[in-house]
Amino acid sequence: xxxxxxxxxxxxxxxxxxxxxxxxxxxxxxxxxxxxxxxxxxxxxxxxxxxxxxxxxxxxxxxxxxxxxxxxxxxxxxxxxxxxxxxxxxxxxxxxxxxxxxxxxxxxxxxxxxxxxxxxxxxxxxxxxxxxxxxxxxxxxxxxxxxxxxxxxxxxxxxxxxxxxxxxxxxxxxxxxxxxxxxxxxxxxxxxxxxxxxxxxxxxxxxxxxxxxxxxxxxxxxxxxxxxxxxxxxxxxxxxxxxxxxxxxxxxxxxxxxxxxxxxxxxxxxxxxxxxxxxxxxxxxxxxxxxxxxxxxxxxxxxxxxxxxxxxxxxxxxxxxxxxxxxxxxxxxxxxxxxxxxxxxxxxxxxxxxxxxxxxxxxxxxxxxxxxxxxxxxxxxxxxxxxxxxxxxxxxxxxxxxxxxxxxxxxxxxxxxxxxxxxxxxxx
Numbered sequence: 001x002x003x004x005x006x007x008x009x010x011x012x013x014x015x016x017x018x019x020x021x022x023x024x025x026x027x028x029x030x031x032x033x034x035x036x037x038x039x040x041x042x043x044x045x046x047x048x049x050x051x052x053x054x055x056x057x058x059x060x061x062x063x064x065x066x067x068x069x070x071x072x073x074x075x076x077x078x079x080x081x082x083x084x085x086x087x088x089x090x091x092x093x094x095x096x097x098x099x100x101x102x103x104x105x106x107x108x109x110x111x112x113x114x115x116x117x118x119x120x121x122x123x124x125x126x127x128x129x130x131x132x133x134x135x136x137x138x139x140x141x142x143x144x145x146x147x148x149x150x151x152x153x154x155x156x157x158x159x160x161x162x163x164x165x166x167x168x169x170x171x172x173x174x175x176x177x178x179x180x181x182x183x184x185x186x187x188x189x190x191x192x193x194x195x196x197x198x199x200x201x202x203x204x205x206x207x208x209x210x211x212x213x214x215x216x217x218x219x220x221x222x223x224x225x226x227x228x229x230x231x232x233x234x235x236x237x238x239x240x241x242x243x244x245x246x247x248x249x250x251x252x253x254x255x256x257x258x259x260x261x262x263x264x265x266x267x268x269x270x271x272x273x274x275x276x277x278x279x280x281x282x283x284x285x286x287x288x289x290x291x292x293x294x295x296x297x298x299x300x301x302x303x304x305x306x307x308x309x310x311x312x313x314x315x316x317x318x319x320x321x322x323x324x325x326x327x328x329x330x331x332x333x334x335x336x337x338x339x340x341x342x343x344x345x346x347x348x349x350x351x352x353x354x355x356x357x358x359x360x361x362x363x364x365x366x367x368x369x370x371x372x373x374x375x376x377x378x379x380x381x382x383x384x385x386x387x388x389x390x391x392x393x394x395x396x397x398x399x400x401x402x403x404x405x406x407x408x409x410x411x412x413x414x415x416x417x418x419x420x421x422x423x424x425x426x427x428x
Contacts, residue, residue, distance in 0.1 A: 033426070034375075034390035039072050039081050039418045048418055049100050050408040052399035054307075057107035057129045058406065058420060061099040067091030069099045069113045073129035077403045077422045087111060087125050087133060094119045102153045103129065110159045112139070112149040120145040122163045124179075124187065139179040140165065141190045146177075152257075154206045157183035162193065162204040162214050173200045176216045180206070180228070193226050193234050194218065205257030215240065215255045215265075223253055223265050241265055256305035264311040266303040300352040306400060307359035309333040314355035314365045317341075324350045326367050326387075330357060330378065342376050343387045345369055354407075356400035362425055364405035366395035377405060377426055385426060395421075 039060055048062040056077040064070040069088035072081040088096045096116040103109050107129040114122055122140040127133035139161050140146040148164040159181045166174035176194035181187040193202075199216035206212040211228060218224035223241035226234040241253075256264045301315035309332050318324040323345040330337055342365060353367040363378035373395060376387045397408040404424040411417040 033423045051101045051103040053103035054105040056403045061101045067095045089116045102151045104153045110153040160206045162202045203255045254303045264305040306357040312357040314353040354398040356398040358400040
């Protein structure tokens with residue numbers, strides 16, 4: 001059957017519209033949709049850390065050559081970062097180091113760091129993305145040697161700082177302690193979280209109803225945790241992941257906690273990647289771990305948790321000589337999908353991937369190939385977009401906000417021109 005003139009015109013217009021839509025969502029358009037927001041004073045930075053709240057407000061902290069911890073913040077995606085602010089005491093007898101930061105959905109900011117004036121103390125400061133800051137507070141106890149601070153802040157502004165108190169001066173291993181501050185109130189005195197057992201690499205989360213969880217790698221290389229009680233103290237430590245005594249090598253743990261109390265743990269003994277996710281408070285019967293990959297060439301793995309029990313793992317399956325494949329896996333609580341190969345390179349050296357996921361399952365993964373940045377996004381239906389390269393550089397961190405993905409990037413191996421890259425979530 002032949003088409004009439006009107007039908008032919010309609011068909012041609014439909015094809016043209018489809019072509020326009022494909023072009024609009026093609027690689028070039030996707031790359032151009034990423035917007036770069038420079039961070040002032042970016043060449044005066046080291047140890048940069050970023051946090052992005054669920055509403056898109058962002059803060060970046062770093063150790064400046066001025067001998068202070070410095071911060072810049074932005075109230076919304078694409079909004080310019082404000083002026084550089086010094087938020088720590090200065091540099092006597094040593095410079096403050098190892099800053100970390102968290103941002104609430106409403107734009108409140110919590111920063112913490114080690115040192116100045118006491119080089120072995122943990123200090124914290126609360127503020128907001130408009131530049132209003134409260135006083136510097138020492139949260140760790142006098143006469144202790146403390147490091148490895150980590151922070152979280154809830155939707156209502158409840159703040160928690162956790163760190164390691166090292167009685168034996170063994171860097172990164174000691175008693176896990178924490179301090180909490182309710183909105184408008186000072187920090188509580190430091191509380192022992194791990195009991196008199198040693199641990200390392202603490203992680204922390206806090207919810208708007210004042211629940212909090214702290215995890216750490218404890219004695220025997222097992223993953224341990226404690227939850228804050230209504231009385232204000234912490235529960236007795238309990239085990240999330242038990243490492244068998246017969247394990248041939250020490251596992252390499254990573255954990256991520258979301259604001260709903262979900263703990264996502266990733267570990268890598270004997271060249272196998274395992275993951276587990278479980279929700280508080282029903283942790284007595286933990287779901288079995290998922291072993292989702294087994295290969296001696298796995299490396300550079302990272303784990304991130306999103307609200308509602310969503311989790312993502314990204315890593316590199318390295319080639320025997322060069323190149324490799326960037327991999328990703330997503331899940332909700334203990335329900336995991338199959339690993340997805342995002343991009344394979346025959347040559348070059350793939351840098352550490354970074355990833356994030358939101359409450360709907362939308363996700364972002366970014367990595368670099370010899371300082372050429374690549375990124376891809378995942379739809380709630382589980383479809384990954386083709387990888388694109390919006391710019392050169394390296395992504396230090398990825399964040400998934402309600403507005404879209406945000407990356408903290410720098411230009412080259414000199415780690416200069418710190419900036420954020422952001423875009424709205426693409427149609428997929």
